[in-house]
Amino acid sequence: MITYKSQREIDMMKKAGELLAKAHKEIAKRIKPGVTTLEIEEFVDQFLKKHGATPEQKGYKGYEFATCASINDEICHGFPRKEPLQEGDIVTIDMVVNLNGALADSAWSYPVGKINKKTKELLDVTKEALYKGIEQVKIGNRIGDIGHAIQTYVEAQGFSVVRNFIGHGIGPTIHEKPEVPHFGLPGKGVRIKEGMVFTIEPMVNIGTFETKMDNNGWTARTRDGSLSAQYEHTVAVTKDGIIIITDQE
Numbered sequence: 001m002i003t004y005k006s007q008r009e010i011d012m013m014k015k016a017g018e019l020l021a022k023a024h025k026e027i028a029k030r031i032k033p034g035v036t037t038l039e040i041e042e043f044v045d046q047f048l049k050k051h052g053a054t055p056e057q058k059g060y061k062g063y064e065f066a067t068c069a070s071i072n073d074e075i076c077h078g079f080p081r082k083e084p085l086q087e088g089d090i091v092t093i094d095m096v097v098n099l100n101g102a103l104a105d106s107a108w109s110y111p112v113g114k115i116n117k118k119t120k121e122l123l124d125v126t127k128e129a130l131y132k133g134i135e136q137v138k139i140g141n142r143i144g145d146i147g148h149a150i151q152t153y154v155e156a157q158g159f160s161v162v163r164n165f166i167g168h169g170i171g172p173t174i175h176e177k178p179e180v181p182h183f184g185l186p187g188k189g190v191r192i193k194e195g196m197v198f199t200i201e202p203m204v205n206i207g208t209f210e211t212k213m214d215n216n217g218w219t220a221r222t223r224d225g226s227l228s229a230q231y232e233h234t235v236a237v238t239k240d241g242i243i244i245i246t247d248q249e
Helices: 007-030 037-050 117-134 143-156
Strands: 068-071 074-076 090-099 102-111 167-169 176-180 197-200 203-205 211-213 220-222 228-230 233-238 241-244
Touching (some): 007 090, 007 102, 007 197, 007 233, 007 241, 037 068, 037 090, 074 090, 074 203, 074 228, 090 117, 090 228, 102 117, 102 228, 102 233, 117 143, 117 197, 117 203, 117 228, 117 233, 176 197
Antiparallel strands (some): 068 074, 068 090, 074 220, 090 102, 167 176, 167 197, 197 233, 211 220, 233 241
């Protein structure tokens, strides 16, 4: 069942999103060779606590961390770790912020030092794909319009879109209806209506879209070992237009 949010609920989620965006801006300053994702994890945990918020994913289905930190061929749900980031790596930091009961969810991919041309292209295409999807969020459109816009753009650039992990409704719990695939056909799926709040979070690979799971039961990787990137925003549908809850601008 899809839950439709009131303007008051959306306003509260916007405040959570503003705090999440501030956290990502601080993370961007900290990502560099030699830093560990465990240090980023500890920073986020303390940053949220300082601002009266909590990391919603800590404890979710037994997950132990405030962030997911996915490096290179890890698609999503990577564990923060002690090993330092290396020059040329990419890392995606994903988090869900709970501020006074309102949730916001956003992932962002970061280059570590200097990256090669193909890796930069992957990041650029993935971020652009996110906004191609957001452009389709209009009252009366369908969820399939979002996925179609993302898939056609990404594949035209020579990359692939992950199928096994998708966007989702959010608030008051992390994962709600509707499901938001980043591939598919236009004019298909649930119709977009006022009051919907959901994530768009394309995961894009240099190689195949196929995935494999680590033994920890959480971390997904590209089956062929190619690099993967992800950018995610939470968006709200209002009568006056779309609000990007987690906007960093």
